[in-house]
Amino acid sequence: MESLADAKRAARSAVRTARRALQAPEREAAANALGRSAEQVTALLDQRPLTIAAYLAAPGEPDLRHALRRWHQRGHRVVVPLCAPEHQLTWVLWHPDVQVGMSALAPVPEPVGAESASAQDADLVLVPALSVGFDGTRLGQGGGYYDRFLADHAGLHVGVVLDSEVVQSVPAQPWDAVLDAVWTPSGVSRLPFALG
Ligand SMILES: Nc1nc2c(c(=O)[nH]1)N(C=O)[C@@H](CNc1ccc(C(=O)N[C@@H](CCC(=O)O)C(=O)O)cc1)CN2
Ligand SMILES: Nc1ncnc2c1ncn2[C@@H]1O[C@H](COP(=O)(O)OP(=O)(O)OP(=O)(O)O)[C@@H](O)[C@H]1O
Numbered sequence: 405m406e407s408l409a410d411a412k413r414a415a416r417s418a419v420r421t422a423r424r425a426l427q428a429p430e431r432e433a434a435a436n437a438l439g440r441s442a443e444q445v446t447a448l449l450d451q452r453p454l455t456i457a458a459y460l461a462a463p464g465e466p467d468l469r470h471a472l473r474r475w476h477q478r479g480h481r482v483v484v485p486l487c488a489p490e491h492q493l494t495w496v497l498w499h500p501d502v503q504v505g506m507s508a509l510a511p512v513p514e515p516v517g518a519e520s521a522s523a524q525d526a527d528l529v530l531v532p533a534l535s536v537g538f539d540g541t542r543l544g545q546g547g548g549y550y551d552r553f554l555a556d557h558a559g560l561h562v563g564v565v566l567d568s569e570v571v572q573s574v575p576a577q578p579w580d581a582v583l584d585a586v587w588t589p590s591g592v593s594r595l596p597f598a599l600g
Contacts, residue, residue, distance in 0.1 A: 412577075419569060420534070442471035452480075454528055457528065460512065476499060482498040483497055485523070485553075486507065493549050503517055526559050532544070532545070536583060537573045537576070538571075542580060543575070563585070564587050583595055
């Protein structure tokens with residue numbers, strides 16, 4: 405019988421293959437649509453300004469750069485993660501001119517020389533994912549970075565994926581974070597989806 409770990413590996417591999425096949429115009433269209441729906445995300449909460457824990461996209465991931473600029477312009481505080489040893493995330497303040505390099509620990513971009521910040525008080529966390537199930541379960545890249553971070557974080561947790569990556573079910577293990585909402589180029593939906 406296939407183990408959950410095997411099922412996760414197969415599901416990750418399928419999404420990574422599909423993302424690699426995306427052409428530049430499709431990636432741009434998704435980034436633009438995410439930028440246009442940035443206000444739908446902040447509208448999930450009433451208070452202003454917000455602290456938003458976002459991420460810098462690796463190639464193929466839903467790209468938040470237009471959304472980050474909009475939130476910054478509107479006066480929200482935007483922080484993004486750095487990969488730290490033992491699959492921990494630390495956070496720095498993002499601004500439009502921040503220098504970006506590759507992480508030494510994972511194939512993702514991250515700011516270089518940016519001011520440290522805390523994400524403990526973040527109102528919203530935009531959680532990168534490979535797919536999101538209708539019940540809010542998330543398939544991540546496999547490091548467990550976000551599972552560890554979200555486990556003791558109280559804010560609203562919003563998964564970010566492409567439309568085709570919202571699926572009926574995702575192979576889940578007991579420690580997997582359950583998301584409150586999902587954001588795709590089509591917009592924001594609260595989770596779990598009510599079925600029937
Ligand atoms: N933009 C972004 N930043 C992030 C994450 C993320 O998913 N996206 N992470 C979320 O936790 C952490 C980094 N974790 C990651 C762990 C592994 C791989 C990775 O191995 N990717 C390769 C697969 C290589 C392999 O199969 O061995 C790939 O994408 O092809 C990527 C990110 C923190 N920062
Ligand atoms: N809260 C936690 N505390 C300690 N270890 C954890 C926690 N959550 C997950 N892990 C460990 O992290 C490893 C990777 O978990 P998993 O395969 O669910 O990653 P993922 O959610 O896909 O990755 P990521 O969050 O980095 O995108 C597993 O070995 C798991 O035991």
